[in-house]
Amino acid sequence: MFLDRFIQYIKFEKRYSPHTVSAYRSDLDQFMNFIQDPGQPITHPQEVTHHQIRNWMVELMNEGFTSTTINRKVATLRKYFKFLVQEGVIAINPTSKIITPKIAKHLPVVVExxxxxxxxxxxxxxxxxxxxxxxxxxxxxxxxxxxxxxxxxxxxxxxxxxxxxxxxxxxxxxxxxxxxxxxxxxxxxxxxxxxxxxxxxxxxxxxxxxxxxxxxxxxxxxxxxxxxxxxxxxxxxxxxxxxxxxxxxxxxxxxxxxxxxxxxxxxxxxxxxxxxxxxxxxxxxxxxxxxxxxxx
Known part of the structure; x- marks a missing residue:
């Protein structure tokens, strides 16, 4: 329910492109699937902790995702939880304690x-x-x-x-x-x-x-x-x-x-x-x- 509200917000109010909306949805679905525990399912966003977000980042690193991709996915979470704070759904943004990995600077690839x-x-x-x-x-x-x-x-x-x-x-x-x-x-x-x-x-x-x-x-x-x-x-x-x-x-x-x-x-x-x-x-x-x- 909350996720759908956020998607509607970025789609119609922020007017993000369909490609960006799809990427946000994919990142959030991936995170939600990671933190779901069959024995103790999460039913409300306020139950999400910064420990779970850090564990997800470690999992992404182990799967071979680059720092750039991990930072982008965390940025998606930041925006989502910031939206929930603004809407009064949660009181504290769990991403506030998250430090993202440094991104190695690469020169743009060009052809002659x-x-x-x-x-x-x-x-x-x-x-x-x-x-x-x-x-x-x-x-x-x-x-x-x-x-x-x-x-x-x-x-x-x-x-x-x-x-x-x-x-x-x-x-x-x-x-x-x-x-x-x-x-x-x-x-x-x-x-x-x-x-x-x-x-x-x-x-x-x-x-x-x-x-x-x-x-x-x-x-x-x-x-x-x-x-x-x-x-x-x-x-x-x-x-x-x-x-x-x-x-x-x-x-x-x-x-x-x-x-x-x-x-x-x-x-x-x-x-x-x-x-x-x-x-x-x-x-x-x-x-x-x-x-x-x-x-x-």
Whole structure:
């Protein structure tokens, strides 16, 4: 009952995305299943203790979950119990005594933009039919705008302004932003739209990216498409859509773009989330220094 109230709260009042709501529900269900004792079932949230939360964190560590994932799951619990305190359901938040594990800082994984551009310009990599054009559009949209996978799935045909050269994106917390589109991507969009019309799909989806049968694209389709084509130019293990987002931001920063402008393009809520890309630029400068400076 209380869990359902919380889900309704984040879904309709906080207006979290369906993906975020699903993740919150999954985390909370996982925790509730862990603490349930058949001999002494928990019937009210006030019975949950910080000891149980710590035991769950230890269990997650033993199962091989990363610190990042554990912190995210604990953050879900914090929000849930904070909601219950605000609603007067419980008096004390059991997560207040919880210290989460430190997260090792990792630089964003990127691909070499020159090799990526070369692949996109290679006429032999992508076929000229609908599927090949759509696949190329997926890569070009992610690399050319820096949008998230979920944001690309949410883009509709009507969100593309061909005259102004922009795309309207609905990001986290339902925050809209406008991202400019380069001329090459605009030309590709025109070609894709013509091919999509010629397919005469029966369901008339409003989404920009659709499947081979004209239905709304789904996350796995985008992921597999990106993984397939990044395998042509990268040997690193991570070949996800987010790698293209990282590459977009890093390329802009290396070219001298203002950090605040990159923040707006990415849809970050604060500058600290964008500053991680400066580390990639520092590493690049170090490598250049080592190669070029006589004292290096």
């Amino acid at each position: 933009d020159a090799r990526l551009t070369q692949m996109l310009d290679n006429g032999e990599v992508f076929s000229d039919d609908f599927r090949g054009t759509r696949d190329k559009l997926i890569i070009e949209m992610l690399f050319g705008t820096g949008m998230r996978l979920s944001e690309l799935l949410g883009v509709k045909d009507a969100d593309i302004n061909l005259y102004e050269g922009t795309v309207k994106v609905l990001g986290k917390r339902n925050k809209e932003r406008i991202i400019p589109i380069n001329q090459e991507l605009l030309n590709l969009l025109l070609k894709y739209n013509e091919l999509k019309k010629s397919e005469n799909f029966s369901n008339n989806s409003l989404a920009l990216i659709v499947t081979d049968k004209g239905a709304n694209a789904y996350p796995k389709l985008i992921y597999l498409t990106v993984h397939k084509y990044l395998s042509h130019i990268s040997t690193q293990n991570k070949k996800s859509p987010h790698v293209l987002r990282h590459t977009f931001a890093t390329s802009l920063l290396n070219a001298g773009a203002d950090l605040n402008a990159i923040k707006e393009l990415l849809g970050h809520a604060n500058l600290s989330a964008t500053q991680i890309y400066t580390h990639n630029s520092v590493e690049r400068l170090k490598s250049i220094y080592k190669l070029a400076h006589p004292k290096a």
